[in-house]
Amino acid sequence: MKTILLSPLQLRGLELKNRIVVSPMCQYSAEDGFANDWHFVHYGSRAVGGAGLIIAEATAVSPEGRISPYDLGMWKNEHVEKWKQINHFIHQQGSLSGIQLAHAGRKASTGCLWREGDVYLFPDKGGWQPLAPSSIPFESGAPVPLEMDVELIEWVVEEFRKSAQRSNEAGFDVVEIHAAHGYLLHQFLSPITNKRTDKYGGSFDNRVRFLLEVVDAVRQVWPVSKPLFVRISATDWAEGGWDEAQSVKLAMLLKNRGVDLMDISSGGLLPDAKVQIGYGYQVPFAARIRQEADMKTGAVGLITKAEQAETILTNGLADIILVAREFLRDPYFPLHAASQLKDEIAWPVQYERAKPH
């Protein structure tokens, strides 16, 4: 049976061979922002496993935009080289490669769970002062961020532009701008974290301004033939915060600025938000934005089964399926999905003899 999940999707000049996408997942395994052999094997394995597109983890556009000192970066030219090798391999497997460009804002400067533990790193322990739209810490005990002035905002826009340029040189096919999960761009979107009184705060138009400037800067240097994604949190799950209606309005603006697909997640802005979690719990957000803004969307969040993914697509709720933790459990998720759905998928020739018939 020919499924939608395993049928190709054309985005600008590129074709995803199927609609299964590796969702960005921090590996906390970089030094000074450099990708290394861990990233080569980790991302390479998912390409061997048949993913249509692999979006690399949150990659910082500047050193202080990292969540932890172990995040990937794209803030200097030297970061490009290793990615050329990784992307070449991914392409050899017929998969596309994406990069999520990110700035952590006030959620920066944390430790890594298996090194320092679940702690903030202050400057005496190798941390730094985070940036934010307003000087409000994420939670008690978190570092107090520096409120960005207009010059700093313009500087970060430039960092996104230069990082997108380097991503192109590195051979990436897709850039995804990370405006979700309570990181810097999301902090500007939400009235809970953005208390500014200048042109970057207050009204909806003012709160989305920074993101639109980043999108414009990236689009200027990102080739017309290559797709641009934006990941948002469709809701803060909190009274008075960013919500679905604003997400739809934002999608309409992004559509006219060269954004090809929105990857729809939720939450992350507040430590104590009441999130209603369940299988496919964020799919309705992707569906609403797709329908009301006529924007292509990606569904993500507790999608773990091939049939579940196929149903989302056949019901017209999203255009691609992003899978995160299930891809850590099973790098060959697409190969297994094909046999579960009784559809065809090309196995790596080296593995052909293990293919179920």
Ligand SMILES: Cc1cc2nc3c(=O)[nH]c(=O)nc-3n(C[C@H](O)[C@H](O)[C@H](O)COP(=O)(O)O)c2cc1C
């Ligand atoms: C280990 C890990 C790291 C993650 N890192 C990122 C990240 O770098 N960027 C991002 O947007 N989401 C990140 N996420 C969230 C996932 O991309 C995804 O949205 C979330 O895990 C829900 O999907 P799932 O139920 O398929 O795991 C991460 C999730 C995990 C488990």
